[in-house]
């Protein structure tokens with residue numbers, strides 16, 4: 001069993017990182033124009049094909065009575081995981097199940113963008129179906145929140161994007177979409193915010209409660225060092241200069257507010273804060289998950305009041 005379910009809290013909102021596994025990806029593509037002699041010092045271990053491990057950290061939260069899943073990983077339809085070279089077996093659905101959450105309970109799925117490693121579990125081959133059966137939505141009662149720009153680009157791929165914008169992740173959800181043209185409040189606490197660069201329609205998700213906020217970065221970066229160093233922009237970004245500006249602005253805001261920063265491809269659970277060193281450089285600092293006992297102690301015996309506290313993640 002892969003590690004999953006690490007819990008964090010922003011104000012009154014409890015969050016759990018749900019893990020879709022780890023996969024290996026070409027390090028040169030991740031680090032773009034940065035020379036290997038520079039990224040090798042920080043990349044961590046490479047495999048014999050010059051790939052580094054990437055997390056697949058998705059986020060589950062409850063807010064104002066809604067069960068919300070942010071990002072759906074690589075998926076498990078035939079071909080999904082082969083293409084992603086998973087280093088560890090393990091699936092998002094197992095990770096949700098370990099928290100007592102069934103696919104039917106998910107009310108809203110948010111995709112920061114529609115690359116294949118972020119929306120694979122949007123759809124699934126029905127149980128018992130032939131491997132070539134048509135995929136159906138994995139979360140039968142969910143609306144899918146996506147940027148309108150991203151949907152347009154994903155459903156009209158070009159020569160560069162067609163390997164990652166896969167119709168099997170998209171077509172089955174076409175009648176369940178909430179397409180966004182800008183900032184959008186999913187609930188009072190969960191806000192979908194455009195953050196272009198990785199793709200034109202790429203978005204982040206801000207969670208705001210009381211005086212605290214945090215942000216799920218999607219693919220604003222694939223490696224923490226890219227969050228620290230402004231010109232380290234991924235070779236996968238379609239608008240690298242826009243990506244750089246988006247990152248600079250957002251990271252400065254996160255430092256000022258002490259915001260919780262969560263990202264998909266960080267080493268599990270991929271949660272930290274950005275700080276500034278005395279020399280003025282941005283620095284990522286890991287945030288440890290809340291101990292499970294702390295959750296049990298604070299929420300134990302108050303199961304009925306869960307929603308008043310912004311929702312928590314125990315099975316009811």
Ligand SMILES: [Zn+2]
Pocket residue numbers: 115117118219264265
């Ligand atoms: Zn990605």
